[in-house]
Amino acid sequence: MSGFRSLSSGLRALQPEAFGADPSGERLARIRRSPHYKDGVFVNPGGPARTRPSGSALDFAKVFFDKEQRPRRSPAGTVPVHATTLADLAKPPATGLRVTWMGHSSVLAEIDGQRVLFDPVWGERCSPFPFAGPKRLHPVPLPLAALGPVDVVVISHDHYDHLDLPTIKALAGTDTLFAVPLGVGAHLEHWGVSADRLRELDWHEETKVGGLTLTATPARHFCGRGLRNTQHTLWASWVVAGEQHRIFHSGDTGYFDGFKEIGAAHGPFDATMIQIGAYSDFWPDIHMTPEEGVRAHLDLQAGPGGVILPIHWATFNLATHAWTDPGEGTLAAGRAVGARVALPRPGEPFEPGAETVPGEPWWRGAARAPSGGWQPLGDTATKAKADTESDIPKGAAEGGEAPEVVPAG
Numbered sequence: 001m002s003g004f005r006s007l008s009s010g011l012r013a014l015q016p017e018a019f020g021a022d023p024s025g026e027r028l029a030r031i032r033r034s035p036h037y038k039d040g041v042f043v044n045p046g047g048p049a050r051t052r053p054s055g056s057a058l059d060f061a062k063v064f065f066d067k068e069q070r071p072r073r074s075p076a077g078t079v080p081v082h083a084t085t086l087a088d089l090a091k092p093p094a095t096g097l098r099v100t101w102m103g104h105s106s107v108l109a110e111i112d113g114q115r116v117l118f119d120p121v122w123g124e125r126c127s128p129f130p131f132a133g134p135k136r137l138h139p140v141p142l143p144l145a146a147l148g149p150v151d152v153v154v155i156s157h158d159h160y161d162h163l164d165l166p167t168i169k170a171l172a173g174t175d176t177l178f179a180v181p182l183g184v185g186a187h188l189e190h191w192g193v194s195a196d197r198l199r200e201l202d203w204h205e206e207t208k209v210g211g212l213t214l215t216a217t218p219a220r221h222f223c224g225r226g227l228r229n230t231q232h233t234l235w236a237s238w239v240v241a242g243e244q245h246r247i248f249h250s251g252d253t254g255y256f257d258g259f260k261e262i263g264a265a266h267g268p269f270d271a272t273m274i275q276i277g278a279y280s281d282f283w284p285d286i287h288m289t290p291e292e293g294v295r296a297h298l299d300l301q302a303g304p305g306g307v308i309l310p311i312h313w314a315t316f317n318l319a320t321h322a323w324t325d326p327g328e329g330t331l332a333a334g335r336a337v338g339a340r341v342a343l344p345r346p347g348e349p350f351e352p353g354a355e356t357v358p359g360e361p362w363w364r365g366a367a368r369a370p371s372g373g374w375q376p377l378g379d380t381a382t383k384a385k386a387d388t389e390s391d392i393p394k395g396a397a398e399g400g401e402a403p404e405v406v407p408a409g
Helices: 002-014 025-033 057-064 085-089 165-172 185-190 258-266 290-301 325-337 362-366
Strands: 097-103 106-111 114-118 152-154 177-181 198-201 206-209 212-217 237-241 246-249 271-275 307-311
Touching: 085 097, 097 271, 097 307, 106 246, 114 212, 152 212, 165 185, 177 185, 177 206, 177 212, 185 198, 198 206, 198 212, 212 258, 237 258, 246 258, 258 290, 271 290, 290 307, 290 325, 307 325
Parallel strands: 114 152, 152 177, 177 198, 246 271, 271 307
Antiparallel strands: 097 106, 106 114, 206 212, 212 237, 237 246
8 A cells, every 4th residue: 555655645746736735634624514515525506517518529629620710719919908007006096996807807906995806817827837728818917016015815716717826926925815715725825825824714704804804605616726626625706895895706607596695695786796708508507608797797786786897708718709709798788788887908997986987898909800790889789699609609618628627717
C-alpha cells in the first residue's frame, strides 16, 4: 500500500498549482454536516442539474466544427474598453452606490462606503495552464494594483473564469477579506491566503464586513477545477446589503424558482448582476439565457424595479452562440418587459440610482453584423431572443471543451 500512496503523492505533485486543494480536516467535516450535501456531493436546488453536455457526440461535433459560424463567436474588431476608469473611481459615488463591470463576471461595487470585488479575473486565460484555454477578448480596464483597497473579495464558485490563480495570489498580498462558498477556502489557503481572512459560508449563512452584511444564497450550478468533478465545494449567488443599498450577484446558475425566495428574503435590490452568457441547449440547467436572466431579475425584485447588469459575457469565448447574442438578447428582453438594463462598456462605472445608466449596444461596433441586420433599438416588442439565434446552433466551447466540463465557465 505504501507504493500506491507514493504514486498518488507523486501524481498530486505534478498537478498544476491552479488545480488548488481539496477540502480536508474540519473544513471537510463542516461540508459533510451541510444540509445541502448528500451522498458525497453538494446537491442543487430544484433537483438534479445536468453538468455535462447532453446529446450525442456527433451532434456536439457538428455544432463545434461549423466553419460558417465559428468566426461569429469572437469580435471582429477591437472591443471598446472604458478609457478613464481610474479617474472615475477616484471620485466617491454621488448616490452611495457605484458599480463597475470589469468584464465577464468581475464587478467592483462601491456600496455605502465599502468596496466589494466580485469574482475578480485579471488573468489572460481562464484555464489551469498559461498556454492554453479561453483567452481574453479585451484587456482588463485597469491593472489590479491600480484598483485601490478592497474591503472584501466575493467568490461565487471555483471555476477558472471566476476563481483566478494569478489574481488571488496578487490579492493575497493585501489585507482584504474573502467571502467564499463552503469548501472554496481550501483553494485560497493553498495559494497563500491566511485562514483568518476567510469568511466561508454555506447557503443562507451571512457574515459582516464593516457596515455590510454578505449572505451566500443558492444557485443552480456545480464546481470543480481538476480532472475530476467531485462536487465537493459549494457554488453560490450573493446578497450584499448596506445601510442604504442592496445588491445581488448571481454567480453562474440555471434559472430556478429560488430567485423569488431570495428576493422575498433579501430584496428588492438597487442592482442585480445576472449571468446571461455561455448558455446552450446542451447545458440548459446550469447557465441562463438572456430571457431567463431578465426573468430572474424580475423574480428577485418582485417587479421591474432596480437595474440589471448583464454579466458573464463578452470577455471569454465559452460557448458557440455569437459573441453579441448575450448583449442583444438582454437588450431585447429588458425592453420587452420594461426592465432597466445597464449596458456599460468594460470598465465604465455607473450609479444605479442616477437618472440614466449606460444603455447603448456598444458591442455592435466591434462585431460582425447578423445576416438580417441589427434589431432596431426602438423595437420594444421583440421577444428576448438573440438576433442570430435562428442561425447559430449552441454547443461546445471554443477550444474543444464544453464550458464547465473541465470547468472554465
